[in-house]
Structures are given as C-alpha cells and as structure tokens.
Amino acid sequence: MAFTLLSDLKAGRCSNTAEVRLLRVWEARNINKGMELMSLDMLLIDENSTVVHGTVSALLQLRFRPRMTEGSVYTLSGFDVTRSSPKYRLSDAPVAIRFNDGTEFEKLSTTSRTIPTEHFRFRPYDQILGLANTGRQLPDVMGELSAIRSTITDRIPGAQRVMLNLRLESDTTVCVSIFDSLALAFHSKLDVYGKEPRIVVVTAVNPKLVSGKLYLNGTSATRVFFDSETAVGVDALARLPSGGTDQAGSSSKVVHAQKIEPMTVSELNQFIFTADPQIIEFLCTAKVTEIQLDEGWCYIGCSTCSKKLIREETSFTCVPCNETNAVAKLKYRVILSVSDDTGAAAFLGFDEEIASLTHVLASDAAHIVGIGTNAQVDIDLPRSLANLVGSTYTFQLRLKDFNFGPNHRSFTISRIFPARDLAPKPTFSDGGEDTDQSIPQSVATGLDVGAAIVNNGADQLTDADGARMVHEAAASGEDAGEATARKKARVE
Ligand SMILES: [Zn+2]
Structure with missing residues (x-):
C-alpha cells in the first residue's frame, strides 16, 4: 500500500497509508442535547509536523477508542478526507480526516520515522x-x-x-x-x-x-x-x-474568590444577540416589577431529587429516581419581570433562590390538592411572592448556550443578593492572618456579600487585593438567605 504524507491528502477517500502520532483525543459533546456524544475528535501529526484534525462519529467510536493512546504512533489507511471546517479550527491544514467503516488504525510499537511528540499553535x-x-x-x-x-x-x-x-x-x-x-x-x-x-x-x-x-x-x-x-x-x-x-x-x-462582571439590563439583552452562545455568569441589579403568571409560579417536584414529576392517572412518577409512586413537593419556578434605568427583561428563578427571598418554602405557601393528572395548587399567587414586587436585588445570572439568539425568553438566576441599603465595603487589615472567627460579624451578612462582589473591581491582583478577596470569600460563606432570614425573624 502506498505511503502518504498528511500534506499530500486530497479531498475524497484515501486508500494510502499515513504514519501519524496521536497528539490528543477528546470527546465532542452537544450541550444542547443533554451532553450527548457527537464524535471522538483528535489531532494527528506526521513527520513533517503537519497536523490534521481527525473525527470518529459517535456510531463508530467504540471500535477505535480502546486502541487510542495519546502519544502513540499509528498507521492510518482507508479514511475519508474532507475540507477543514472554517469554524473553530485546531489545525492549519486545509483538510481534515474522517474515519469510516473501512478505516484501519493500527498502533506501531516502533517506527523509523521521527514524528514530533508535541505541537502548539501559539499566537501573538x-x-x-x-x-x-x-x-x-x-x-x-x-x-x-x-x-x-x-x-x-x-x-x-x-x-x-x-x-x-x-x-x-x-x-x-x-x-x-x-x-x-x-x-x-x-x-x-x-x-x-x-x-x-x-x-x-x-x-x-x-x-x-x-x-x-x-x-x-x-x-x-x-x-x-x-x-x-x-x-x-x-x-x-x-x-x-x-x-x-x-x-x-x-x-x-x-x-479563592470569583469576579463576575456586572451588567445593566440592556447590556444583557444585547449580549445574548451579539455574543456567540456560551456559558457565562453576570451580575445585574434590577427591580422586580411583576410576577409573571402565564406559566404559573410553581411546579410539582420530587421530594427526593426536586425534578419535575410526571402526572399519571392516580400517582406521580419520578424518572431520575425510577420511582412510580413518588412523593410530591411543591417547588418554586417563578418568572420575574425586572427592569433598571436601561431596560426590561425576564428572570427565571427556581426553588432555593426564590425561597431565599420570600423566606417561605413553596410547600408552605400553598398546597397540592389531588394527585396525578388531577393535581392542582390551592393558591394563585402567594402573598410572599407578590410582596417581592417593587424590591431591588442583585441577581447573579447564569447564561447557557440556549439563552442566545432570537428564541431567548428569560435569564436563569443562579443566586440573589439583596441590593437594598448596600452596606459600605468592609475593610480588612493586610496582615492576612485573620481567621474566619475574627471577621467582624457585620461582614457576614447577605447585604455585604452582594456589596463585596459588586464592588470588587480588582483586575490586577496585588497581594493586598488577594488577601482581601480571600477574606471576602470567607465572609460570603455565611449563607445570605439564612442571614436575612434571621433578621426578619427578629423584626416579627
Ligand atoms: Zn426524584
């Protein structure tokens, strides 16, 4: 069988044999389809340092995967050569390799060729x-x-x-x-x-x-x-x-601290239309203007895993728990209309985050009446939820790929910090020897957690900044919801 260099590959089926080193291999998964495996992808390099992107479809991957070891040298023959995709390129080669039913990929224990063991594409x-x-x-x-x-x-x-x-x-x-x-x-x-x-x-x-x-x-x-x-x-x-x-x-x-960029509502709305789909978090301070009720304010969840239950004739089924007679518990799923000076948006909050605001569990705010297909909730809108309207909070929002583009409907809330009466930023000595216990109690409140993160503009970390961020992280360990809940309990 004739030998070929990777730089000589032409589009079409290749029956020649190439000798390549498997530089890297990884799984490509579809985050929009429950992380479904799409393909096994790899970078192959030959003696002339030509790097080519190779792909094995999900259907064929089990055949090749057991013999794939990064760093090993292989003979490769009987594969398809395609034009390189112009998106997300990992090699400079004009072509890519696609394994097919008849592809031979055999590991060599030794080789007379000198094939590089690493190759990087650094850019200025x-x-x-x-x-x-x-x-x-x-x-x-x-x-x-x-x-x-x-x-x-x-x-x-x-x-x-x-x-x-x-x-x-x-x-x-x-x-x-x-x-x-x-x-x-x-x-x-x-x-x-x-x-x-x-x-x-x-x-x-x-x-x-x-x-x-x-x-x-x-x-x-x-x-x-x-x-x-x-x-x-x-x-x-x-x-x-x-x-x-x-x-x-x-x-x-x-x-050990995080810095999440603050954004206005209009910046958020723009971002999902102009940026590429990605997973990213932002902070946004906005006022709740309405509780949207088109889709209700709650769902019937599994008491064990919190996932939405399937309504059967006379029972509930939980698929993740594999339980056909699951115990139901009411959970929050609330769409908040919010706005700031720049615009309006819809924020979607789930059980724990909403409960940290209302201090009332969904299951205490209303009751499930009936079971299975007949199950209903006895309250249209709990007062504790209605009371959120008019309040301003700092929302931490987690954007995922499906949030981007014209079908966008709401931003999912990952945390909520009270933004009313922002406390002054806490100050710390630069000694860096304070223990958790020595942090003033006033720092460990929900109010300060929000303030600490919003105010943290340290791009260039100095040692002093670093020490402060560690302290702030420690302070935020005090659960924001609990702290404010205690406050409320004292008032009543
Ligand atoms: Zn469950």
Whole structure:
C-alpha cells in the first residue's frame, strides 16, 4: 500500500497509508442535547509536523477508542478526507480526516520515522485579540502563571469556574477561563502536581471579548500542561529570570474568590444577540416589577431529587429516581419581570433562590390538592411572592448556550443578593492572618456579600487585593438567605 504524507491528502477517500502520532483525543459533546456524544475528535501529526484534525462519529467510536493512546504512533489507511471546517479550527491544514467503516488504525510499537511528540499553535497577543468573537480559530496559549481565581470552593456554591492569569512573553497578561468538568479536572491536576506551576500551557482556547475584556475560554479540546510536562514549557522555564528554579517561600497564586462582571439590563439583552452562545455568569441589579403568571409560579417536584414529576392517572412518577409512586413537593419556578434605568427583561428563578427571598418554602405557601393528572395548587399567587414586587436585588445570572439568539425568553438566576441599603465595603487589615472567627460579624451578612462582589473591581491582583478577596470569600460563606432570614425573624 502506498505511503502518504498528511500534506499530500486530497479531498475524497484515501486508500494510502499515513504514519501519524496521536497528539490528543477528546470527546465532542452537544450541550444542547443533554451532553450527548457527537464524535471522538483528535489531532494527528506526521513527520513533517503537519497536523490534521481527525473525527470518529459517535456510531463508530467504540471500535477505535480502546486502541487510542495519546502519544502513540499509528498507521492510518482507508479514511475519508474532507475540507477543514472554517469554524473553530485546531489545525492549519486545509483538510481534515474522517474515519469510516473501512478505516484501519493500527498502533506501531516502533517506527523509523521521527514524528514530533508535541505541537502548539501559539499566537501573538494582537492576533488573539483579532480572533475574539469570530469563532474561527482555537489557538493555544502559554504564559507565566500570575494568579488562579476559582469558584470551586466549599464556601461559594454555583458555577464551577477557574480563571488563570497568564503573563505572555510579550508581557501582556491574558485571562484563561475554564468551566465545569474542565475546571474540576484542573483542580485535580493541581492537587496531584503538589505545587503551583510557573509555566502553564492551555490548548484550544476560544477568545471572547466580554464587556471589553478578553477571556480565553476553554473548549472540549482544551488541555492544560504545567512546567516541564512539555518541551516548550521546559524552554520557557529556562527563560524565566530565576531560571526555573523553585522560589522557596514564594506566595501562593491561588485566590479563592470569583469576579463576575456586572451588567445593566440592556447590556444583557444585547449580549445574548451579539455574543456567540456560551456559558457565562453576570451580575445585574434590577427591580422586580411583576410576577409573571402565564406559566404559573410553581411546579410539582420530587421530594427526593426536586425534578419535575410526571402526572399519571392516580400517582406521580419520578424518572431520575425510577420511582412510580413518588412523593410530591411543591417547588418554586417563578418568572420575574425586572427592569433598571436601561431596560426590561425576564428572570427565571427556581426553588432555593426564590425561597431565599420570600423566606417561605413553596410547600408552605400553598398546597397540592389531588394527585396525578388531577393535581392542582390551592393558591394563585402567594402573598410572599407578590410582596417581592417593587424590591431591588442583585441577581447573579447564569447564561447557557440556549439563552442566545432570537428564541431567548428569560435569564436563569443562579443566586440573589439583596441590593437594598448596600452596606459600605468592609475593610480588612493586610496582615492576612485573620481567621474566619475574627471577621467582624457585620461582614457576614447577605447585604455585604452582594456589596463585596459588586464592588470588587480588582483586575490586577496585588497581594493586598488577594488577601482581601480571600477574606471576602470567607465572609460570603455565611449563607445570605439564612442571614436575612434571621433578621426578619427578629423584626416579627
Ligand atoms: Zn426524584
């Protein structure tokens, strides 16, 4: 069988054999379809350093997956060659490879060819900026780690997100933002590594401009490498002023706090039409003008898992719990009309967030009458909900892919902070030795939690800022809902 270089591939079926190294392999999942597996994707490289994007459909992936080991060399033949997609490109090659029924992909124990073991597509800062919001390229980035900000802590519930500040060799600092399973994987890697890395390589990032600030968002193809895990990392370490030796006693770069950008209602409304679909959080301070009742204010949920129950003739079924006789509990699902000086929008709040505002559980505010298909709720609009109208809150909103575009209906609330009578920003000594107990009690209230995050404009983290953010994170560990609930109890 004839041998081919990847650079010689032409569109159509290829019966020649290529010899390639499997650089990386990852799962592409559809977040709009319950994370359904779409394909197994990979980067293949040959002896001429040509990198080609390869794809195995979800139907065929089980056949190839068991023999796929990153770093190994394979012979590849009997595959389809297609034009590269112009979107989210991971290679500079004009073609891509698609595995088919007849594809042969055999691991080689040895090879006489010299095939690179790594390949990155670093871009200068100006080019990364030019790629922002275009969705054309997913470049790689390498820099010296200057800060790790994380929302994965025991104290701050909600979205899992890690932001890494990396100083590029051009001395510009960029912010890499990774979410959910990638964020968890990053923390596991950090734990195993046992120390804070100095040089970090992040692959396949999607540059985004949000409110004028550049974020390099992680994608399903993103990998993170520390220090000497890559050859480019070894070189970069050697170029650092200290020559890559450990600086004993250097201060921690980990800052357990989050900074979520504030936006006005009109900025939010614009963002979902102008930005590409993504998962992102914002803060928005707005006044509740109405409780929308077209879809009711509650749903009948499972008392175990809170998911919506299916109404049968004389019972409720919970699919996640696999329970045909589930115990029902009323849960909030409330659409709030809100507005500020700039515009109006609809915010969707679920059980816990709404209960933290009303201080009344949905199941205490009304009762389910009847069972199964006949079940009804005995109150049209509880007073505790109606009383929210006219109040102003700071809402933390979590936007997902389906929020974007013309079918947009409402923003989902992930947290709510009371925004009335904003307390002055708490001040702390810079000693950094305060324990949780020494934080003044007045700081640990729901009011201050909102103020602390809204006011936190620290883009460049100094050591003092870092210490303060740690304190604020600790302070916010006091549950906002509980704190205000206690206040109310005292008044009554
Ligand atoms: Zn359930």
